[in-house]
Amino acid sequence: MSRRSNRSRIRSTVIVLSTAALVAAGAATVSTSIAEAATGDSLGVAASKAGMFFGVAASPGRLSSFVGQEFTQLTPENEMKPETIAGSGGSIQNTGNADTLVNYAQNNNMIVRGHTMVWYSQAGSLQGANQSTLNNFIKNALLKWGNKITYWDVVNESLDDNNSGKRRNQWPHTLDKDSNNDGDFLDDADTDYIRDSFKQARQVVQSNNLKTKLCINDYDIEGLTVKGGGKNNKADAMYDIVKKYSQAPYKYIDCVGFQSHFNDNPNSIITNDLEANIRRFGELGVEVHLSELDIDDDLSNNDIGTGQADNYRKVVRACLNVPKCTGITVWGISDSESWRSSERGLLFTGGNGSYQKKAAYTAVLNELKKGRPTDPTPTDPTPTDPTPTDPTPTDPTPTDPTPTDPTPTDPTPTDPTPTDPTDEAACRISYTDNTWNSGFTAAVTISNTGDTPVSGWTLAWTWPGNQKITSSWNATVTQSGSAVTARNAGHNAAITAGGTASFGFQGSYSGTNTTPENFTLNGSACTVS
Numbered sequence: 205m206s207r208r209s210n211r212s213r214i215r216s217t218v219i220v221l222s223t224a225a226l227v228a229a230g231a232a233t234v235s236t237s238i239a240e241a242a243t244g245d246s247l248g249v250a251a252s253k254a255g256m257f258f259g260v261a262a263s264p265g266r267l268s269s270f271v272g273q274e275f276t277q278l279t280p281e282n283e284m285k286p287e288t289i290a291g292s293g294g295s296i297q298n299t300g301n302a303d304t305l306v307n308y309a310q311n312n313n314m315i316v317r318g319h320t321m322v323w324y325s326q327a328g329s330l331q332g333a334n335q336s337t338l339n340n341f342i343k344n345a346l347l348k349w350g351n352k353i354t355y356w357d358v359v360n361e362s363l364d365d366n367n368s369g370k371r372r373n374q375w376p377h378t379l380d381k382d383s384n385n386d387g388d389f390l391d392d393a394d395t396d397y398i399r400d401s402f403k404q405a406r407q408v409v410q411s412n413n414l415k416t417k418l419c420i421n422d423y424d425i426e427g428l429t430v431k432g433g434g435k436n437n438k439a440d441a442m443y444d445i446v447k448k449y450s451q452a453p454y455k456y457i458d459c460v461g462f463q464s465h466f467n468d469n470p471n472s473i474i475t476n477d478l479e480a481n482i483r484r485f486g487e488l489g490v491e492v493h494l495s496e497l498d499i500d501d502d503l504s505n506n507d508i509g510t511g512q513a514d515n516y517r518k519v520v521r522a523c524l525n526v527p528k529c530t531g532i533t534v535w536g537i538s539d540s541e542s543w544r545s546s547e548r549g550l551l552f553t554g555g556n557g558s559y560q561k562k563a564a565y566t567a568v569l570n571e572l573k574k575g576r577p578t579d580p581t582p583t584d585p586t587p588t589d590p591t592p593t594d595p596t597p598t599d600p601t602p603t604d605p606t607p608t609d610p611t612p613t614d615p616t617p618t619d620p621t622p623t624d625p626t627d628e629a630a631c632r633i634s635y636t637d638n639t640w641n642s643g644f645t646a647a648v649t650i651s652n653t654g655d656t657p658v659s660g661w662t663l664a665w666t667w668p669g670n671q672k673i674t675s676s677w678n679a680t681v682t683q684s685g686s687a688v689t690a691r692n693a694g695h696n697a698a699i700t701a702g703g704t705a706s707f708g709f710q711g712s713y714s715g716t717n718t719t720p721e722n723f724t725l726n727g728s729a730c731t732v733s
């Protein structure tokens with residue numbers, strides 16, 4: 205697998221952002237049960253219009269009317285964790301507070317993300333349980349609330365810290381067995397508590413005709429890279445798990461939660477490739493949620509925004525730009541009521557039902573109101589028909605034979621030759637990719653280095669390797685063998701002299717992800733920088 209240098213990775217981040225807008229629309233239609241109840245100018249309403257939920261984690265003590273007005277989704281912050289509701293043998297008990305939250309959500313037309321079933325922490329009487337007890341709990345939890353829970357976190361925080369790309373050592377991983385010692389737990393002969401927990405959950409959902417969607421949730425899996433530009437091994441490990449268990453023959457996993465607790469930890473920063481990482485999971489067919497969002501307002505290590513509000517804006521934009529990103533949940537209402545109050549990481553100040561909006565709130569609301577990207581389907585970039593209207597003059601023969609000059613005005617049409625874009629291409633190409641095991645996204649920026657504007661472009665190149673493009677945005681990209689052509693979208697057909705146009709795509713490869721060669725713009729060779 206090829207990894208590009210840190211330097212090119214940093215350069216790529218700029219381009220990814222400049223092309224961030226305008227991926228194909230078709231915003232995932234989130235369940236119609238998504239609240240329309242949030243009223244007026246609220247995060248929930250703006251998100252609903254963009255086809256996603258905007259939710260909050262809360263406990264019963266936070267349930268003022270404000271919650272239902274502002275948000276369309278609710279996550280019990282602690283009330284559905286096994287330490288609260290798991291009894292012996294995987295039975296369910298003590299659900300009063302969870303019921304209060306579920307009822308509040310129902311009465312306020314909010315959907316619920318159940319959180320969480322199988323987790324090393326806050327496990328209560330499940331701590332150390334075998335798979336059969338876990339399966340009992342999974343079944344009981346699913347049946348207790350049925351379709352009142354739209355999404356359930358079945359497995360939480362299965363992966364280790366410090367970017368190891370490994371699973372956590374402690375229970376429930378102690379149930380796992382690597383039968384062939386190949387370092388993963390994904391072989392059929394392996395014992396894998398993640399697979400077995402999802403298998404049980406899927407079976408309960410199916411045999412009871414539930415609509416509940418089954419999620420896996422973790423933190424530090426948000427970007428393709430970590431601070432310094434190195435690979436995010438934890439994200440890659442999660443990708444492998446989701447890839448395996450969301451696809452046939454398993455089809456166990458419906459959704460993945462990127463917790464999104466962004467802070468100073470080098471593995472928890474906001475990277476510019478957040479959107480690309482959301483996209484690669486989305487391409488697996490699963491929904492992606494930013495499931496526990498808070499953003500430390502100390503920016504020393506957050507390398508993307510120019511302040512907390514800007515960081516929030518960019519994170520929300522990354523989600524909006526990927527149709528499969530179907531919801532965002534902030535992990536609490538106000539800074540002082542947050543589990544990490546010292547980070548001042550939420551959208552409100554104040555407390556006890558009386559809240560003041562922060563700049564971050566306005567940034568999020570405004571970004572949500574901009575909505576999903578519009579459909580970038582290109583209008584035909586072919587130059588408008590250059591054929592002149594019939595140059596034959598209207599009959600010059602005067603009716604009056606008297607010799608006023610019968611010569612018609614010059615019938616020669618104004619030059620009907622279309623502007624020939626091939627003469628005009630003088631171009632420089634910036635190409636950067638973000639590569640993982642077998643896939644990559646790439647951002648391309650075309651600079652028109654000539655003196656003449658370009659109106660309508662075709663950029664061609666060849667792959668030295670076996671890359672295959674699977675989707676694109678801001679251009680229509682077709683491939684034949686190793687030859688690729690990208691034709692402009694409607695909105696970026698014109699490139700002024702000195703101007704740029706950008707587009708991007710996703711692809712797969714095996715072996716080495718080599719960079720493209722032989723770029724030509726409208727037939728003329730381009731330089732690459």
Ligand code: XIL
Binds near residue numbers: 281282360463496543
């Ligand atoms: C946190 C709660 O916010 C705290 O009140 C509690 O003391 C500890 O757990 N990842 C998760 C959440 O999946 O369940 C955690 O919630 C925050 C980190």
